[in-house]
Amino acid sequence: MEKTLRNIWLLNLSTFFFFLGISLTNPIVSPFAITLGANPFVVGLVAGVTSFVSLVSKPVGGLIGDRGYRLEMMIVGNVLSLLSGLLYVASAYTSNLVLFAFTRALHGFSMGIFFPSSLSTAVDLAPPGRVGETLGWRGMMFSLGNIVGPALGGYLSDYLGFVGAFSFVSLFSLIGAGFIIPVWREVGRITGDEESSRESVSYRALLKVSFVFTSLALLFFSASYSGITTYLPAFYKYLGFPQRAFGLYMMVVGASSFATRLIGGKTADKIGPVPVSFGGILVVITGYVFLNYRILPPESYISAVLIGAGFGLAVPAMQMMALAPLPGKIRAMGSSIYTMFFDLGTLGGQVALGYVADLNGYGAVFPLLPLIAGVALINILIPKIKGDVDA
Structure with missing residues (x-):
C-alpha cells in the first residue's frame, strides 16, 4: 500500500x-x-x-x-x-x-x-x-x-x-x-485489471450506458462553462472593466474548484458517483442563475465561488462514473474519448454561444447557461434510470 x-x-x-x-x-x-x-x-x-x-x-x-x-x-x-x-x-x-x-x-x-x-x-x-x-x-x-x-x-x-x-x-x-x-x-x-487482461475486450464496451451518458453530460457541462470562460471577459471588456476583473473571477473559480475536488472524489467513493455528480452540476447551475442576477463585480464573485465548488464536486465523480466501470484494457482509450467530449463541448459552446452573442449581444449568452447545464443534469440521471448497476 x-x-x-x-x-x-x-x-x-x-x-x-x-x-x-x-x-x-x-x-x-x-x-x-x-x-x-x-x-x-x-x-x-x-x-x-x-x-x-x-x-x-x-x-x-x-x-x-x-x-x-x-x-x-x-x-x-x-x-x-x-x-x-x-x-x-x-x-x-x-x-x-x-x-x-x-x-x-x-x-x-x-x-x-x-x-x-x-x-x-x-x-x-x-x-x-x-x-x-x-x-x-x-x-x-x-x-x-x-x-x-x-x-x-x-x-x-x-x-x-x-x-x-x-x-x-x-x-x-x-x-x-x-x-x-x-x-x-x-x-x-x-494493462488494467487482471480479469480484463485475461480476456479479449472489445472497444464496443465503450457503449456502456454509464460511459455514453456521462460523456454526453460532460459535453453539455463544458459547453455551458465555455460561456463563462469565453464571453464573460468579453462582456466585462465591453462594459469597460479592466482585465483583472475577470482574472480575479477565474482565480476564485479555480480556488473554489481546488478546494472541493477531493471532497467530491471521497464522497463519490462512499455514496456513489451519481448523487455527487448531480449535486455538483446543480451547484454550478445555481451559480449561473446567481450570475444572471448579479453579473457585475464584486457581487458576481459569489457566482464564481458556486461555479468553482460545483465544478470541483462534479468532475472527479463524473470521471469515476465514466471510467471506473470500464475494463482495464480499454481504459486509456476510454479516457481519451471521454476528455474529447470536454473539448468538443467547449468548441461547440464557443461557436453556438458566439452566434447568440453576435445576434443579441454578450448579455444574451448568460441566461442560456443554466439551460445547457440542465441537459447535462438529465444525462447524469439516465444511467440510474436505465438500471446501470455500475453507475
Whole structure:
C-alpha cells in the first residue's frame, strides 16, 4: 500500500508539472505571436492549434496506452513538451512565426499523448474503494497547474522576456518526466485489471450506458462553462472593466474548484458517483442563475465561488462514473474519448454561444447557461434510470 501511494503521488506531481508547463504559455502566446507580425486572424489560429491537435491526437495516446504503455506515454508527453519548450526559444531567437505555429501544434500533440494515460493510471493504481479520491487528487494537480501557470507565465515574461518564460516549459517537463521514471521502473507495463487482461475486450464496451451518458453530460457541462470562460471577459471588456476583473473571477473559480475536488472524489467513493455528480452540476447551475442576477463585480464573485465548488464536486465523480466501470484494457482509450467530449463541448459552446452573442449581444449568452447545464443534469440521471448497476 505504501509503495502504491508513493507511485500515485509521483504521477500526481508529474501531472502538476506537465500542466504547469502547458498553462504558463497561455497568457503569452498571443502577445508573442503579435511581436512576430501575426495579424488577429493568425493570432487566433496559432492560439487554437494546440487545442485542435490535442483533441485529434487523444485517441492515439489512448490506443497506445491500452497496449500497456501508459507510463511510457506519460514520459513521451513530457519529452515532447520539453522539445516544445526548446523550439519556443528557437522561434523567439529567430523571430520565426511558422516555427512557433509548428511548436504550438507539437505542444498540443504532447497533451493528447499525456492526458489519457494520466487519467487512466489514476484509476489503474487506485487502492480498492478509493478510486474517486485518487481521481480527486489527480484533478487537483491538474487544477493547481492551471491556476499557477498563467500567473507564473505572465510574471516570467515580464521579468525574463519571452525566451526566459519559454525556457521554463522545458524545465517543468524535465521535472515531470523525472517523477514518472521511478514508477515506470517499478511497475512496468499497465494493462488494467487482471480479469480484463485475461480476456479479449472489445472497444464496443465503450457503449456502456454509464460511459455514453456521462460523456454526453460532460459535453453539455463544458459547453455551458465555455460561456463563462469565453464571453464573460468579453462582456466585462465591453462594459469597460479592466482585465483583472475577470482574472480575479477565474482565480476564485479555480480556488473554489481546488478546494472541493477531493471532497467530491471521497464522497463519490462512499455514496456513489451519481448523487455527487448531480449535486455538483446543480451547484454550478445555481451559480449561473446567481450570475444572471448579479453579473457585475464584486457581487458576481459569489457566482464564481458556486461555479468553482460545483465544478470541483462534479468532475472527479463524473470521471469515476465514466471510467471506473470500464475494463482495464480499454481504459486509456476510454479516457481519451471521454476528455474529447470536454473539448468538443467547449468548441461547440464557443461557436453556438458566439452566434447568440453576435445576434443579441454578450448579455444574451448568460441566461442560456443554466439551460445547457440542465441537459447535462438529465444525462447524469439516465444511467440510474436505465438500471446501470455500475453507475
